[in-house]
Amino acid sequence: MKEKLVVIGNGMAGMRTVEELLEIAPEKYDITVFGAEPYGNYNRILLSPVLAGEKTIDEIMLNDLQWYEDNKITLYKGVTVTGIDRSACKVIADDGTEVKYDRLLMATGSEPFIIPVPGSDLPGVISFRDIHDVDLMIDAAKTKQHAVVIGGGLLGLEAANGLMKQGMSVTVVHLMDWLMERQMDRVSGDMLRKSLEAKGMNFMLKASTKEIVGKGKVQGVRFEDGSELAADIVVMAVGIRPNIKLAKQVGLHCERGIVVNDTLQTFDPKIYSVGECVQHRGLTYGLVAPLFEMAKVCANHLAGYGIGIYKGSVTSTKLKVTGIDLFSAGDFTGDTTTEDIVVHDSHQGIYKKIVIKDNKILGAVLYGDTIDGAWYFQLMREQTNISDIRSHLMFGKAHLGDSGHGGNVVADMSDDTEICGCNGVCKGDIVKAITSKGLFTLEEVRAHTKASSSCGSCTGLVEQIMESTLGGDYATPESKPMCGCTDHTHDYVRQAIRDQKLVKISDVFTALKWKTDDGCAACRTSLNYYLISTWPKEARDDSQSRFINERAHANIQKDGTYSVIPRMWGGMTTPVELRAIADVAEKFNLDTVHVTGGQRIGLYGVKKEELPLVWKDLNEKGLVSGHAYGKALRTVKTCVGREWCRFGTQDSTAIGIKLEKLTWGSWMPHKFKMAASGCPRNCAEATIKDFGVVCVDSGYELHIGGNGGVKVRATDLLTRVDTEEEVLEYAAAFVQLYREEARYLERTAPWIERVGFSYVKESLVDDAEKRKSLAERFKYSQEVTRSQDDPWEQRATGGVDAHEFVPLKVIG
Amino acid sequence: MSNWIEVGKIEDIPPLGARVVKNGNVDIAVFRNNKNEVFAVNDECPHRKGQLSQGIVHDKSVTCPLHNWKIDLTTGEAMGPDEGCTGHYQVKVEQGVIFLEL
Ligand SMILES: Cc1cc2nc3c(=O)[nH]c(=O)nc-3n(C[C@H](O)[C@H](O)[C@H](O)COP(=O)(O)OP(=O)(O)OC[C@H]3O[C@@H](n4cnc5c(N)ncnc54)[C@H](O)[C@@H]3O)c2cc1C
């Protein structure tokens, strides 16, 4: 028979303990959970973004009801435990339920503190703790105008920000001289106030509330000095008190919280406790990071392993108000025995203060620029001697050593730097998860490491780590095997395809002794590209080895519908085309019609079955595929140039159209974008494109290897030419070099950085013969693959891949 | 009680490809691999409901088009570190005709 574990409190700490327990001892207990709130377990931290309308309740659920069912946990939701019979080992709930336990876990959290002034029980006085409170506030905001928030701490400011976003006019009333006095010093506190005032928040500092006035409902707040403020609702956010009612009532030893030892055991050895309700080594906590550390230790002991002790936590604070960056940790005030290093740039709104004692960091406050918070926090927790780096300390980690590039802060962080404070996830954990599990998206990293899945403040850092781990546009790192199906690298495989004239994927599998029968999604897509780019005439495109977007010639959207973006040559269009697009949008009820960043028009929400019909209508008016879904030429952006613009030096539109007509339809390692600007004012942004033309009086400047996107890279100037013919030859040659030599999924920017700009320049500029033969090969490939037969037309009326668009069978 | 429904011929599905059978409100993805084995699972990735029929098929599994989860086609279960399961169906092929048990 399994032992019985009963958990009181269905909140963040309790359920994290259960999750940890299920991980290490899934079979040990029959688990019963009581939760006074009528929901599954949700991420309380994110109530602030919910109030601000940035997230929905659904998005903040951590464990929905299904999770309890899947894990065979009995959940009594909306049921409060009112008694514990410690001698009979059972809990008693307000609905009469009685459940016996072998081990009991109390995770009752805390309760908002309501200042006991007259009127504090009037309707309209709301606390900020749970979904119910948030519902009340959002409701009130629909009909009411004035909100007063009492308390200028973290919680109060997040409440005030949310109410403001809901359209209320908000005044924050605070007892102290400046905001968040427990996390900020006066200077940063004042900066914070000014930023919030600029967003429209009002403040009354040094104001002591005497009474909440109103007849039958809140009408205002009266202060000690006799002044009054009108209010339709009052939010009390002055602090929390550990919820120890039940524990006290049943005689468990409590002081400010339920007293526990280093294994999270209370004075009753059968009863454990975690979360905000506990007092450990004299301290209580109000942030999730310590609670999660407790949960881990507690689960270990509940599982019977008996290893791990909880030694208390050092915490840091961030404010979750969009647009405000603030970080605080440790002792940031200091005294006569400490020294401060302070940087204050009031113009840029940046303030940094580090408090040091005996060459060690005691605490820090950062405002405006918090990127180095994680680093300072680490130095502080590890009590690192900072005398060597003292003079650089304020400039941040990026300035240490000889990096010189500044740039990516996370690249310089050591593996044990904590990134996600809520879940205690270090850089090394994230990097390891990314590389060993092949993660590519933030969602995946969240799922595997929990980093950035609680309060979300570290999302930026996590993304930077992904970027520095995966490389610019997620290029494949050198000398790594292509994927788990082979030990060979991309370059090796490609060379073999060339040398041994391999023209089919199955030939590659045999010749190079692939470890799997059919490869995987990663290698098949790469191989298909290498084959058709190396042997355009001999190899046949294998549509089952293409990602769905290229197989269906449309972009799959997250809801399973597709987008359709027809080509607009050089960003030019005609009334006929526009009418065709409008007609299609109406006929197929596509309500999202979007002007894309690449100067064309996207239609969203097309059902797969209807793609051929949409294409047919567009084809009839001369529109063809824009390949917005493909690793191929996307757009050629132009300005109106000499034709219309007074600065224009050449016909940039015409050259853009010619470039597009030359290169469209060709498959490439990754997407490829071009632009042509009529003069160096560069309105078409040609210097962040893969291939950019900037017209000048004397001819054309050609630029290569630019990239917008996550990591912006400006182009390198390849050369200057005199005629349009030359522009086109260079373009064809550059595209072909890229097609032949870059690895699959490598954009031109990382490719050029890998092989060196001078190599590309030598191949294209210095070696005219090589350039010409590259351009020839490009044209040959365009011709033999018939890549400019519109793929939409082939599918709309040419009968290609008809099976792709209709169900096999419809039943019922 | 078993109820075998004919849904089409094996050559209607390209090797290493998939087609959808619409069963009322439920989309069922029917896969064919290189060994002419046929599998059927709900066309909904256990991760974020990606359409598995749009993925890349290899061996007895499919890679979801949205975030690259791999799903075992014989059980509908996520493979590797990921966890989750989408329903699967019994399939039989007789003389090139595919039947699903619904
Ligand atoms: C708006 C807001 C923003 C926050 N922002 C941050 C942040 O940015 N960073 C951060 O680290 N922390 C933040 N916090 C704090 C964090 O949410 C808490 O530290 C954490 O949720 C506490 O977890 P817990 O399990 O101890 O308590 P809770 O999550 O409160 O769970 C306790 C649960 O037990 C239930 N319960 C109590 N008594 C009984 C009983 N007798 N029977 C049955 N059920 C009972 C309660 O109803 C409650 O659901 C924020 C909190 C709020 C309210």
Ligand code: SF4
């Ligand atoms: S890039 Fe020059 S020519 Fe083109 S629109 Fe701008 S200013 Fe005019």
Ligand code: SF4
């Ligand atoms: S920036 Fe690009 S990837 Fe990001 S949401 Fe917009 S379209 Fe999607």
Ligand code: FES
């Ligand atoms: S929806 Fe399938 S992997 Fe995300």
